[in-house]
Amino acid sequence: MKLDSIGDWRRTHYSAEVRPELDGQEVTLFGWVQEIRDLGGIRFIILQDREGTVQITVPRKKVCSEVLSKAEALQKRYSIGVKGIVKKTEITPRGVEVIPKEVKVFSTASPQLPIDIIGKVPAKLEVRLDARPLDLCREENIAVFKIQHTAVEVIRDFLFERGFIEVHTPRIIASATEGGAALFPVDYFERKAFLAQSPQLYKEQLVISLERVFEVGPFFRAEESHTRRHLSEFVSIDIEQAFAKAEDVMQLLEQLMQHTCKVVNEKCRRELALLNYKLEVPETPFKRLTYDMVLEDLRKEGVEIPWGEDIPTPAFRTLGKIHPYFYFITDWPTQSKAFYIKPKDDNPELCEGFDFMWRWIELASGGTRIASKELLIKRLKEKGLNPESFKYHLQAFDYGMPPHAGWAIGLERLTMMLTGRKNIREATLYPRDKFRLTP
RNA sequence: GCCCUGGUAGUAUAGUCCGGUCUAGUAUAGGCGGCUGUCGCCCGCCCGACCCGGGUUCAAAUCCCGGCCAGGGCGCCA
Numbered sequence: 001m002k003l004d005s006i007g008d009w010r011r012t013h014y015s016a017e018v019r020p021e022l023d024g025q026e027v028t029l030f031g032w033v034q035e036i037r038d039l040g041g042i043r044f045i046i047l048q049d050r051e052g053t054v055q056i057t058v059p060r061k062k063v064c065s066e067v068l069s070k071a072e073a074l075q076k077r078y079s080i081g082v083k084g085i086v087k088k089t090e091i092t093p094r095g096v097e098v099i100p101k102e103v104k105v106f107s108t109a110s111p112q113l114p115i116d117i118i119g120k121v122p123a124k125l126e127v128r129l130d131a132r133p134l135d136l137c138r139e140e141n142i143a144v145f146k147i148q149h150t151a152v153e154v155i156r157d158f159l160f161e162r163g164f165i166e167v168h169t170p171r172i173i174a175s176a177t178e179g180g181a182a183l184f185p186v187d188y189f190e191r192k193a194f195l196a197q198s199p200q201l202y203k204e205q206l207v208i209s210l211e212r213v214f215e216v217g218p219f220f221r222a223e224e225s226h227t228r229r230h231l232s233e234f235v236s237i238d239i240e241q242a243f244a245k246a247e248d249v250m251q252l253l254e255q256l257m258q259h260t261c262k263v264v265n266e267k268c269r270r271e272l273a274l275l276n277y278k279l280e281v282p283e284t285p286f287k288r289l290t291y292d293m294v295l296e297d298l299r300k301e302g303v304e305i306p307w308g309e310d311i312p313t314p315a316f317r318t319l320g321k322i323h324p325y326f327y328f329i330t331d332w333p334t335q336s337k338a339f340y341i342k343p344k345d346d347n348p349e350l351c352e353g354f355d356f357m358w359r360w361i362e363l364a365s366g367g368t369r370i371a372s373k374e375l376l377i378k379r380l381k382e383k384g385l386n387p388e389s390f391k392y393h394l395q396a397f398d399y400g401m402p403p404h405a406g407w408a409i410g411l412e413r414l415t416m417m418l419t420g421r422k423n424i425r426e427a428t429l430y431p432r433d434k435f436r437l438t439p
Numbered sequence: 440g441c442c443c444u445g446g447u448a449g450u451a452u453a454g455u456c457c458g459g460u461c462u463a464g465u466a467u468a469g470g471c472g473g474c475u476g477u478c479g480c481c482c483g484c485c486c487g488a489c490c491c492g493g494g495u496u497c498a499a500a501u502c503c504c505g506g507c508c509a510g511g512g513c514g515c516c517a
Contacts, residue, residue, distance in 0.1 A: 041475030121451045121467045338517035
């Protein structure tokens with residue numbers, strides 16, 4: 001079929017902005033055909049755009065033949081433009097409809113779509129992810145990513161207001177010696193390099209110059225993890241603050257979480273309703289459980305964990321039932337945390353690291369960092385790491401490393417919390433895991 | 440990497456236990472036709488599928504073995 005060009009048409013309103021008050025006014029709408037209900041003498045076309053939907057009503061005998069033939073040719077997902085008159089009406093749920101005066105078809109679509117975009121017949125996640133560009137057109141998914149966007153916007157504003165500077169650290173790094181998580185190797189000209197798993201060392205180095213920094217960006221972990229809360233590429237929101245300790249950044253984090261829930265609740269009312277999800281705004285301060293208290297809680301539930309061990313997933317699930325919302329876990333055994341977490345001055349068996357939990361899911365982790373070079377080297381050795389491999393990082397500790405603390409929060413996990421999604425892949429536009437590299 | 444469960448039209452499912460009745464049912468989508476107030480529109484007709492390979496058997500969607508893929512769980516996750 002012959003396609004139209006946009007010409008001098010420009011959008012005057014999004015679908016959601018077409019309200020009964022505009023009765024009688026001409027609007028230009030752009031979007032996609034979401035649904036067509038043809039009753040013979042009258043045809044209802046649901047136009048969808050980023051902000052929602054609006055009904056285009058085509059009464060056969062009342063529109064000109066050109067509009068009629070265009071309207072008859074439309075099919076699902078055609079990209080269209082409609083110039084028409086807003087009509088206030090009692091008959092539609094939204095209280096408005098648009099009677100077209102002119103219709104443009106910008107693009108057609110395959111008649112047999114791989115998934116049902118209305119959601120009458122739900123598709124499996126696998127099928128949805130294979131058809132992700134189309135899947136993302138579903139209103140439910142638009143809602144998820146608008147909420148994610150709102151959260152990122154809120155977090156950035158919050159941190160800017162508190163004097164944090166947004167930074168960008170390298171994604172390509174030279175050494176695999178940070179320990180722990182497996183790294184993805186890459187060819188870097190003739191050398192071997194790796195994709196960064198965290199900005200940890202860089203953001204610590206930056207506190208000696210920029211003092212308060214944050215970064216929002218992707219990181220990579222080549223783990224075998226195959227769960228609904230792990231990805232091999234994820235977005236981390238990382239902060240690091242000079243002249244601070246764990247409690248300072250924990251307060252920052254709980255205020256930030258409360259504020260994020262509050263703003264998302266206000267600004268994303270439509271999206272939350274669409275997802276059929278109620279987001280509670282939590283009270284601060286959040287519970288602070290010590291590692292010992294957690295072991296005790298679990299013991300009462302019949303789960304024994306030897307002191308010093310990390311807490312296994314099933315135990316976290318139990319814990320999430322006892323503490324059903326946000327809470328911190330503090331006073332971890334030093335041996336269970338990363339080498340850069342500061343041991344307590346009065347009891348070096350314990351450290352100033354913390355986990356920030358939402359039910360049974362770890363949303364963030366952080367802590368006071370070690371500022372002393374000697375201690376850091378000692379901890380590296382205890383962890384079986386070679387200080388020589390860290391010489392470029394360690395130099396920062398020769399130039400006046402202040403006391404500092406920070407945390408990192410997983411954006412996709414945060415999005416799961418904010419949207420009620422149960423699989424992290426739904427909170428990621430194009431998820432990457434061990435088995436999925438496309439689309 | 441390990442354990443459990445599963446793989447049937449574009450999509451979602453029934454059938455699998457207990458082989459034959461399956462020419463594989465249903466819904467939805469798609470095609471064609473009809474319908475002037477639908478909003479999961481409705482009505483009629485049509486199209487369309489047993490993951491791959493091997494085995495058992497007179498006979499396999501169904502039982503067995505291997506593979507691939509998916510979901511869930513575990514481990515791993517500074």
